[in-house]
Amino acid sequence: MTESRSPPSGCAMFGIYSSMFRRRRSASMSAMTRVNGDHPAAADAESSPAALKAPQVNLAHRKAAAVHEDSSLVRRPSGAVARAALPASERSRMTTNKPATNGGAGGRANNKPATTAAEYTGMAAELDKMILDHQKVKGTTQFVRATSGNMMLHRNLGNLNSGGGNAAASSARSSVERGNANKAAAAASNNNSSGYAYSGMGNIVSNNKDATRKNGGGELCRALSHRTDPEKLKEMGNEEYRQGHYAEAVALYDQAIIMDARRPAYWSNKAAALAALGRLIEAVDDCKEAVRIDPAYDRAHNRLGGLYLRLGEADKAIHHFKQSPKESTGTDVSRAQSVKTRIAKCNDARKLRNWITVLQESQAAVTDGADCAPQVMALQAEALLRLQRHDEADAVFNGPSAPRFGVDESTKLFGTIGHAYVLIIRAQVDMAAGRFEDAVSAAQTACQLDPSNREVANVHRRANVAAAARLRGNDLFKAAKFAEACAAYAEGLEREPGNAVLLCNRAACHAKLGRYEKAVEDCSSALVVRPAYSKARLRRADCNVKLERWEASLRDYQVLIQELPENEDVKKALSEVEAKLKSQRNGAAADRFQH
Template identity: 50%
Template sequence: MIADHQKTKGNSTLVRASSSNVMLFGNLGNLRQSGGGGGGNNDSYIFLDYLPQPAREVNQMPNGKYPNSVMENVVEKPFEDQKPSAEQPGGSLCRALSTRMDPEQLKIMGNEDYKNGNFAEALAFYDAAISIDPNKASYRSNKSAALTALGRLLEAVFECREAIRIEPHYHRAHHRLANLYLRLGDGEKAIYQYKHSGPEADHVEIAKAKGLQVHLNKCTEARRQRDWNALIKETQAAISSGTDSAPPIYALQADALIKLHRHQEADEALTKAPNFQDDECTKYFGPICNANLLMVRTQVDMAVGRFDDALAAAQRATRLDSNNKEANMVMRKARAVAAARSTGNQLFKAAKFYEASNAYGEGLEHDPYNSVLLCNRAACRSKLGQYEKAVEDCNVALNVRPNYSKARLRRADCYAKLEKWEASIQDYEILHKEAPDDDEVSEGLLEAKAQQHKKHRGRDMKNQMKHVMHTFCIVI
């Protein structure tokens, strides 16, 4: 595209924008340009950032320059004499800012983007202002707000801390940090920051933080007593109180659910947790805490059959806390279960169903409630004609994962082979609601219903014959 444009425009010059994109220098849309001709004395720099909105015109100083420099590593080039281009697509114009702009003006422009919901653009402006004046607390605090809006809470905490370091009595920054601590599940720090937020403080928010700390204390006690139901209740109460972005609380809940063999719910609990990067979690929560989070992740991934993910999480956990006995135990368990699944699959493909069943059984010795190994062993037992045992394996798998459709389909087929048509139809109907276009399910359901109808008709015929014979005997 650039080559084609160069052919048509001749000697157009390419400039690298701040977003690492490359554009034609002379095609800046509605940027106000000073001076005429291509070789003027205007020595301004440019800072380009593609945005889904028309560019703002920036008011220049009387001499055509700006008071400060915004970014490093920009290209020095005089503005060329060019009118605004009508060729640029609507809604895709670029914004051009002079790099000699006052950082306060950048902050104002960032605030405008923030109010309009353009949080990534606002963040870019705040970063530009910080690059000029890194010791201005308001820039850091505003950057924290933009990061929070983008879901980057851990980074937002560090920016708020920096704002408070620069200006210890900055009430707005204290209040923002308190809100972040509340969402991240640190009640004591949230209370402390609320108390230092001056007029920004709200007694309702302080009460909420105190309530959170009560729930956290109860979580600690429930875990100590191994009261998993109480732990689930208290973690849910903490989440409902405003702690919606605390990985340790979601991990506690998932761990309790795993202990109660409610694997599907454990997976759902971790799905609701924020997806922070490992490095960020380690930096904020510390390596030991993050290792514990990864251990829970390992167990959940393994329980629902994500064996590769489980191994990767276990390896990261042991790297973070190599002396943690529990982490090493989880690692050994994950390796054993993954190896059993792999061996069993190879044997099943080779039609060695008895050996495959034993391989899956060896894995179940390490993890007796692993739904994937149970379902795979059920497949082997079905091939061997052990339909009752296959149903038993499917029952256990569905108890821990009620939505495990593969286990339900296998059980429906085994019920059919046992001529338990009513039970087979019940499973097939559940599957049909989940996947109405699945041909295998539809065919199985029709066949089961046909067989049930045939069975009922035969039973009715038999009853009628008995009645006729009984009547005939009475007449005689």
């Protein structure tokens, strides 16, 4: 497009936009309106702030508005496509236009048409394609095309404004220049109430912190800076992966897949990043897609075999290891064979109720590589429960390194029966730890998955009875009906013998009724299965004080002061017990001296 006056620079444009267009629009913007098919006088009508907030829509899109009027994404067709979308009269006018006179006002007064429309290609076309791909894959219509070089929300033209403070600076962080540039962006975001992370034209900063995280605002900015080349995105993702930024790597691989989903390396690399985040089942799906695209892709087969091994699917792991002779070794296949053998031994020992063997073989399977296998975890936790090691069983499912999978994805991978078994063991672990509501929920889901299984139905009944007994006992205890509360807890213990929480609660009832011996017995039984149960130890120590068993009470308080070093009540009780014990010993020594 030829203008007698040169268009303003980017900085000048930003100044114009940030002052809410107090000065009239430049000749280049008027010419842009003319290319879109509007009469030049329309620029004057749109110079008000209210009109400037709306995105510029060309004639072809006005014509199609009845079909897609709710979409916030506006795309301009390029070249011949743009001309073909216009009516015949418009196409004729676009091809017969003459140069405009100098100056916006003069041009409008003479009513001379603009020059021939330029081809709509280059970065602008790439921006449109990327917005459409992002909308299609991420399910958002948040981005709107405003000019040939910028994206906008329904807010400030030229930049995507951020209201998210530090999150905006984080989203716009460049993977190439972190360091000082990132600090400067964060400072700008904190100090600028308008929320701009970068003041240059064409930067993308999300207006919503959650949308930035979920929909990939940060990787879009970096993608645009490299002209949306998928290979460049893959390289950036690899760099993020090497630096341990796995979530960012996943986002970058996702963008590469959006642009070219036929490259198996993108899917395989994304699977590696997902696995590093602990999202193993998602990683399996992506590896399977890579293998589907290229059945001879050795690295994807090897990676898929490793994932299946970690999940305890030994047969599938062996299959994929054998499909990748260049990447896999004989050791990989041997480990998978070992895991398969050990799981079979666990199942045989479980039928015989040989819990020591179940525990040993399940722990060995974890060592061989099945460290995230739900079935192996369930076998190990069940053996620990039966061996009265409830705290250790709880750590298997709820420790910091324990994997967590959703019901749907686990059922899809392991089957309904396999996942139902995992759920009933989890329900029993929850009951042992006092999480009765969680236990009931897990057992109920297991019943839905495997309704004909008697073992599952039995665990469901036990969980319901124990939860109801604990709830009824708590209500009676609060009402100071200690004898009735004691009977309620006892009813729960009939269904769930050895439950530390019910034992400790019944001990509290015994203590209120002055039955300190029975309270000590119940607390001791609770501590057998859960040695780290501080409430039961504290209650036993207090009951021993009432019975003037100073040495036994001292031992419990010494353990408690290690577990609860900041607890002032424990410190005070320990001092009192030490004084009582010292006085008792001094009295005994005096008696011996007199005799």
